[in-house]
Structures are given as structure tokens and as C-alpha cells.
Amino acid sequence: MSEVETKIAAHVAVVRLNRPEVRNAFNDEVIAGLAEAFATLGANDDVRAIVLAAEGPGFCAGADLNWMRRMAEYGVEENLADAAKLAEMLRRLYTCPKPTIARVQGDVFAGGMGLVAACDMAVSVDTASYCLSEVRLGLIPATIGPYVVRAMGARAAHRYALTAERFGAAEALRIGFVHEVVAADALDAKVAELTGALVNAGPSAVRASKRLVQDVAGRDIDAALIARTVQGIADIRASAEGREGMTAFLQKRKPAWLAG
Numbered sequence: 001m002s003e004v005e006t007k008i009a010a011h012v013a014v015v016r017l018n019r020p021e022v023r024n025a026f027n028d029e030v031i032a033g034l035a036e037a038f039a040t041l042g043a044n045d046d047v048r049a050i051v052l053a054a055e056g057p058g059f060c061a062g063a064d065l066n067w068m069r070r071m072a073e074y075g076v077e078e079n080l081a082d083a084a085k086l087a088e089m090l091r092r093l094y095t096c097p098k099p100t101i102a103r104v105q106g107d108v109f110a111g112g113m114g115l116v117a118a119c120d121m122a123v124s125v126d127t128a129s130y131c132l133s134e135v136r137l138g139l140i141p142a143t144i145g146p147y148v149v150r151a152m153g154a155r156a157a158h159r160y161a162l163t164a165e166r167f168g169a170a171e172a173l174r175i176g177f178v179h180e181v182v183a184a185d186a187l188d189a190k191v192a193e194l195t196g197a198l199v200n201a202g203p204s205a206v207r208a209s210k211r212l213v214q215d216v217a218g219r220d221i222d223a224a225l226i227a228r229t230v231q232g233i234a235d236i237r238a239s240a241e242g243r244e245g246m247t248a249f250l251q252k253r254k255p256a257w258l259a260g
Contacts, residue, residue: 015038019056020056063110103191104128122179125183129169
């Protein structure tokens with residue numbers, strides 16, 4: 001059985017971590033499997049949303065112990081190559097043209113925080129714990145840092161990256177690291193609600209909106225940014241999907257992307 005499984009149904013892909021015995025910790029195979037999955041699904045026109053899920057009691061515990069033992073023996077060059085693979089996987093998740101949802105059914109630690117942060121949305125069970133645990137091992141959350149800081153904000157990151165405190169789902173929601181917190185028996189319904197909204201929207205518009213958010217986040221609202229947004233709306237209005245969406249709205253009918 002694969003350590004990373006992918007299934008597609010009704011335009012929604014589910015990428016599932018399948019190492020429950022080690023709380024879905026990373027190793028080389030998991031990193032490679034996730035990188036391949038995000039690249040493949042991002043190019044699949046039948047897929048309109050991707051759910052990142054996990055088996056067992058934990059969502060992701062970070063690095064596998066055997067992987068960590070090997071890294072402890074590496075020199076700088078070997079560590080650079082190893083870290084680059086994780087960084088590339090996270091980049092593919094973050095830049096995947098399809099919207100992504102983290103379905104968090106259990107605890108999230110260290111590198112697992114990067115997975116949740118790199119997704120566009122995150123839904124968590126109310127019993128999940130979160131932790132940037134790296135400093136306890138004399139390490140830093142470097143590779144995941146760009147995504148984690150974007151997701152929780154610099155102020156919260158200053159605290160939790162430095163103290164390695166555990167915090168609960170309610171705190172994760174308060175600081176914006178996750179978008180919804182639900183009871184375990186409501187998790188799938190909430191994820192389905194979000195995927196339903198994504199599948200019903202214009203596929204090209206969703207992709208363009210995702211790029212727009214990433215492009216404008218944190219930037220000064222200057223002439224260049226305004227020009228970028230003006231060009232963006234002009235392009236999407238003139239596109240086949242944009243014309244179809246507006247025509248369908250005016251004619252009070254479903255747009256073509258919902259015809260199937």
C-alpha cells in the first residue's frame with residue numbers, strides 16, 4: 001500500500017498520507033509522493049479541488065525518526081540537497097493551480113505545520129494540537145517558515161516558533177492558522193461544504209483568484225499593483241469562461257462548467 005494515496009471523484013481529489021503507525025511522519029518517499037501528486041493533480045483538468053488528508057490519530061508529526069537519524073549524520077551539502085526536496089514539495093503545494101484544503105483530523109507538529117500552512121484552507125477537529133517543535137531539538141522551522149508565517153502572521157509566529165508550545169485548535173483558529181474548527185463527526189461535512197463551493201465556481205476564475213491573493217498579499221498598493229489587478233479583471237472578463245459566467249447569470253441559467 002502506498003504511503004501517499006490519491007483518489008478522484010466528482011472533480012475533487014483526495015491526497016491521503018497513509019503512515020498512521022508513525023503519525024504520518026515525513027520520509028523521502030512521502031515527500032516525493034506528495035510532490036508528484038500536487039504536480040500531477042495541478043495539471044489535471046478534471047480536478048477542481050484537492051483535499052489533503054491523513055489516516056490514523058495524527059495528521060503529521062513532522063520528520064520520521066529514521067530520516068532524522070540519517071540527517072544527523074549529514075554534512076552541509078547533503079543537508080542542503082535533502083532540505084531542497086522538502087522545500088520543493090511545499091512550493092508545489094502552495095503554487096498548485098487548484099485550490100487546496102487541509103483536512104486536519106489529528107495533531108500537527110513541525111513539518112506537518114508546513115503542510116497545513118501551504119494549503120489555501122484548513123479545517124480542523126476541535127481536539128487537534130499544533131506545535132512548531134523544532135527549537136526543542138536545536139533546529140529551526142526554516143523550510144516551512146515562509147508558509148507558516150503567512151498563515152499565522154508574524155506576531156503569533158514569534159511566540160510559537162520560539163517557545164515550541166503546543167496550542168489547541170481554538171488558538172489555531174484565533175490566530176488564523178485554520179479557518180474552521182469542528183467536532184470530529186462534522187469534519188467531512190465541513191470539508192464537503194468547501195469543496196462543493198469550489199467545484200461550483202468557474203475553474204479558471206478560481207485559479208486566477210488564487211494567484212491574485214498570492215500576488216497581492218503583503219505588497220504595497222502602488223501603481224504597479226493596481227495595474228496588475230486592472231489587467232487581471234480585464235483578462236478574465238474577456239475570457240471564454242468569464243463571458244459564459246456573466247451570460248449565464250444574466251440569462252438565469254447554470255454556466256457551462258456545471259452542465260456535467
